Amino acid sequence: MRVGSSSRDAIGHVMTWLCGGTLALDLLLITGLAAVLAVNGASHFWPRPLVELRLAGGAKLLGAVVEREAIPDDPNGGYRIRVHVGNRDLGGQDFRWIDEREIASRGEPADAVALERLEWGAFYGRMVALRRAETVLAQGQDAARAAFEPLHEAKRAELAAIEELERGEIARSSAEIERLRLAARRLELSESSGAERAASEADLAGRSAAANAAYERAAARLSALRESFLAETVELEAADGTRKEIPVGHVVRVVRPNELGMAGRFALAFSRAAEFVSGVPRESNTEGGIFPAIFGTVLMVFLMAIVVAPFGVLAAIYLREYAKEGLLVRGVRIAVNNLAGVPSIVFGVFGLGFFVYGVGGSIDRLLFAEALPAPTFGTGGILWASLTLALLTVPVVIVASEEGLAAVPNAMREGSLALGATRLETLVRVVVPAAAPGILTGVILAMARAAGEVAPLMIVGMVKLAPALPVDGAFPFVHLERKFMHLGFHVYDVGFQSPNVEAVKPLVFATALLLVLVVVATNLAAILLRNRLRSRLGPRSIG
Amino acid sequence: MTMPPPHHAAEESLLSVEDLSLWYGASRALDRITIGIPEHRITAFIGPSGCGKSTLLRCLNRLNDLVDGVRIEGRILFRGSDVREPTLDVNELRTRIGMVFQKSNPFPKSIFENVAYGPRIHGIRQRAALEEIVERSLRGAALWDEVKDRLDASALGLSGGQQQRLCIARAIAVEPEVILLDEPCSALDPIATARIEELMQELKRRYTLVIVTHNMQQAARVSEYTAFLYLGRLIEFGETPRLFVEPREKQTEDYITGRFG
Ligand SMILES: Nc1ncnc2c1ncn2[C@@H]1O[C@H](COP(=O)(O)OP(=O)(O)OP(=O)(O)O)[C@@H](O)[C@H]1O
Ligand SMILES: [Mg+2]
Numbered sequence: 001m002r003v004g005s006s007s008r009d010a011i012g013h014v015m016t017w018l019c020g021g022t023l024a025l026d027l028l029l030i031t032g033l034a035a036v037l038a039v040n041g042a043s044h045f046w047p048r049p050l051v052e053l054r055l056a057g058g059a060k061l062l063g064a065v066v067e068r069e070a071i072p073d074d075p076n077g078g079y080r081i082r083v084h085v086g087n088r089d090l091g092g093q094d095f096r097w098i099d100e101r102e103i104a105s106r107g108e109p110a111d112a113v114a115l116e117r118l119e120w121g122a123f124y125g126r127m128v129a130l131r132r133a134e135t136v137l138a139q140g141q142d143a144a145r146a147a148f149e150p151l152h153e154a155k156r157a158e159l160a161a162i163e164e165l166e167r168g169e170i171a172r173s174s175a176e177i178e179r180l181r182l183a184a185r186r187l188e189l190s191e192s193s194g195a196e197r198a199a200s201e202a203d204l205a206g207r208s209a210a211a212n213a214a215y216e217r218a219a220a221r222l223s224a225l226r227e228s229f230l231a232e233t234v235e236l237e238a239a240d241g242t243r244k245e246i247p248v249g250h251v252v253r254v255v256r257p258n259e260l261g262m263a264g265r266f267a268l269a270f271s272r273a274a275e276f277v278s279g280v281p282r283e284s285n286t287e288g289g290i291f292p293a294i295f296g297t298v299l300m301v302f303l304m305a306i307v308v309a310p311f312g313v314l315a316a317i318y319l320r321e322y323a324k325e326g327l328l329v330r331g332v333r334i335a336v337n338n339l340a341g342v343p344s345i346v347f348g349v350f351g352l353g354f355f356v357y358g359v360g361g362s363i364d365r366l367l368f369a370e371a372l373p374a375p376t377f378g379t380g381g382i383l384w385a386s387l388t389l390a391l392l393t394v395p396v397v398i399v400a401s402e403e404g405l406a407a408v409p410n411a412m413r414e415g416s417l418a419l420g421a422t423r424l425e426t427l428v429r430v431v432v433p434a435a436a437p438g439i440l441t442g443v444i445l446a447m448a449r450a451a452g453e454v455a456p457l458m459i460v461g462m463v464k465l466a467p468a469l470p471v472d473g474a475f476p477f478v479h480l481e482r483k484f485m486h487l488g489f490h491v492y493d494v495g496f497q498s499p500n501v502e503a504v505k506p507l508v509f510a511t512a513l514l515l516v517l518v519v520v521a522t523n524l525a526a527i528l529l530r531n532r533l534r535s536r537l538g539p540r541s542i543g
Numbered sequence: 544m545t546m547p548p549p550h551h552a553a554e555e556s557l558l559s560v561e562d563l564s565l566w567y568g569a570s571r572a573l574d575r576i577t578i579g580i581p582e583h584r585i586t587a588f589i590g591p592s593g594c595g596k597s598t599l600l601r602c603l604n605r606l607n608d609l610v611d612g613v614r615i616e617g618r619i620l621f622r623g624s625d626v627r628e629p630t631l632d633v634n635e636l637r638t639r640i641g642m643v644f645q646k647s648n649p650f651p652k653s654i655f656e657n658v659a660y661g662p663r664i665h666g667i668r669q670r671a672a673l674e675e676i677v678e679r680s681l682r683g684a685a686l687w688d689e690v691k692d693r694l695d696a697s698a699l700g701l702s703g704g705q706q707q708r709l710c711i712a713r714a715i716a717v718e719p720e721v722i723l724l725d726e727p728c729s730a731l732d733p734i735a736t737a738r739i740e741e742l743m744q745e746l747k748r749r750y751t752l753v754i755v756t757h758n759m760q761q762a763a764r765v766s767e768y769t770a771f772l773y774l775g776r777l778i779e780f781g782e783t784p785r786l787f788v789e790p791r792e793k794q795t796e797d798y799i800t801g802r803f804g
Contacts, residue, residue, distance in 0.1 A: 409648070412650060414642075414648070415649075415650065420634045
């Protein structure tokens with residue numbers, strides 16, 4: 001007896017260890033992934049010191065050391081370093097490998113500056129002078145440095161004014177011109193004739209002339225602004241002595257990393273991170289921020305949730321509360337479960353065929369005929385992407401909601417019915433509230449799934465660079481037909497489609513980290529909501 | 544003393560069941576039951592497990608309608624009209640015939656909302672009126688003093704006995720005429736049981752009570768009339784003291800003396 005039971009206990013212990021070990025491994029993998037993303041992503045924002053290297057041959061270079069490794073297959077066991085030398089407009093190459101044995105001297109000059117620019121990436125060198133056309137505003141390092149700051153601030157303000165003008169007046173008047181063009185086209189397509197038609201034609205022509213004039217005026221102002229924006233240049237000297245003039249307006253930020261203390265570095269990293277999160281991409285997505293991608297992802301997921309929640313929940317309620325158990329219901333359940341296993345790209349193809357060409361094409365023919373052949377809804381857009389994802393995730397919501405409903409004890413339903421409540425009242429007031437945490441869990445899972453899904457979106461409206469956000473100040477404010485950017489696709493695009501893969505690697509990590517953060521934040525919000533529901537329902541609630 | 548008809552109380556019946564049979568699918572759970580339940584009295588159903596007590600009780604407020612594959616024959620008259628009439632409003636019937644279940648089943652809402660649930664369903668919206676009803680019902684269920692300071696707390700935090708009294712309060716909040724109690728004390732300790740029994744004596748002044756119980760002493764203590772069911776049939780029905788002291792049927796005697804099976 002004793003022996004037998006203790007050996008059975010031993011098996012139990014092994015099992016416990018096995019389960020615990022597996023869990024530990026899972027946690028390790030997850031935290032490891034998060035740590036890799038966080039560390040590599042953070043390195044995108046952290047300012048590295050600028051090193052000036054004098055090589056044995058006499059050449060000089062200035063840049064940031066990114067990595068150091070043993071030279072492969074080197075019998076002497078030498079090391080080499082990879083230096084980010086920037087200055088793409090001069091040298092063409094962002095990175096250089098340097099054999100450490102070739103380095104004659106190495107220093108971190110305090111006056112070395114790193115320029116972040118709107119074009120051509122970083123520039124490493126020293127400031128020489130500040131000019132406006134032929135006039136020298138400041139000559140020499142210290143003078144240039146002192147004069148640069150206020151000038152740069154003024155240029156930033158001018159840039160803001162330019163953007164404001166572009167987004168405001170220019171955008172408005174070109175939208176107006178387009179609207180009038182469409183109105184004219186509609187008139188052309190319509191059956192009307194005679195004096196009335198002539199009158200509206202004349203009216204339209206007059207208004208369109210006015211709109212064109214307004215546009216011209218705004219465009220003239222814009223080009224004047226642009227000219228003044230580019231008037232001043234800063235002259236820089238690269239490590240090898242080459243000089244380069246850069247418009248002050250094109251400078252995003254001047255950093256002297258070798259002068260920075262710890263606090264300064266943190267401040268810089270935070271300001272870079274803030275720009276990354278809130279800015280728009282530049283240089284075919286390899287620089288600048290990713291705000292449109294964050295916005296697109298979040299908006300798309302929320303649109304999807306708004307669609308999928310009622311559909312999934314109502315379907316689950318029908319299956320669980322109303323449908324009679326039978327062959328049909330079982331068949332539907334099996335079909336729903338299998339739907340969850342269909343490759344997501346298939347949903348994308350379906351979305352393209354059904355939503356984009358089918359529904360969108362019909363909408364265009366009925367409501368936007370004057371714009372044809374240019375499609376309005378008959379092309380990929382955020383609405384179709386959300387609907388496609390809703391289709392993809394509806395099984396998740398159905399299954400979770402059904403489980404939530406099934407967990408509500410029958411006694412609860414009978415208790416309500418016995419008080420004279422109808423079935424609908426029972427459902428609405430007792431059953432669904434009691435199942436709400438379970439239902440919400442389903443919606444959370446669906447949102448997490450949707451946020452990470454990329455493949456189907458590539459053919460229903462996601463783009464590398466969207467010209468405008470799907471929500472803006474122009475009527476009707478939410479433009480569901482617009483194409484949008486997405487963090488997942490951004491990772492793919494930046495990581496694999498950009499010309500300079502090495503330079504953007506940290507960006508890929510940072511973007512991936514942000515995607516994870518967006519998913520986590522969405523989930524967290526939903527989980528908090530669910531817990532509040534649960535605690536309101538009390539200690540023994542269901543789901 | 545004149546003998547009452549075998550399956551009816553001496554008094555006039557509020558609810559009378561006539562020749563009622565019920566099948567769950569192919570198996571018969573009730574077999575031609577005829578019984579009359581008098582107003583403002585406590586009537587107890589006793590009998591071994593599985594004999595059909597709950598089934599009979601649930602026929603009275605038509606809660607069996609919801610079970611798949613049920614077939615019912617016979618009549619149930621409530622104040623003279625057939626409850627199984629297709630034109631009858633079953634929700635109104637259930638409002639007039641309330642029920643308390645064997646296992647307490649409060650809603651996962653606050654204590655207040657549990658009691659206010661029925662009145663709300665029936666269209667009472669004003670907060671003041673609801674508060675009045677909630678207090679009256681909780682007092683009626685002898686729970687007011689224990690919960691008056693935490694009406695907004697979850698009902699699921701109450702003890703088992705308190706939950707069962709809350710269910711009683713919930714049932715009387717809609718002012719039914721009849722309350723059906725299906726083993727209301729089976730999960731309670733003797734003190735909680737005593738409180739509910741006391742409560743039933745209070746309630747019978749205003750309501751007609753039908754109670755299912757496994758506890759013979761309880762039936763003897765609280766009820767005026769007792770029905771003994773066995774294998775879906777009504778074996779004996781009569782005034783409680785008489786049925787317990789001098790049962791007419793051998794099966795009844797065996798059951799109440801514990802010489803059964
Ligand atoms: N939903 C149902 N479907 C099928 N058969 C049922 C169902 N409910 C009850 N029965 C059967 O009907 C018979 C009577 O059941 P009932 O619940 O009325 O017994 P009871 O007297 O209340 O028993 P207990 O004292 O254990 O509660 C039992 O044989 C039971 O198995
Ligand atoms: Mg029972």
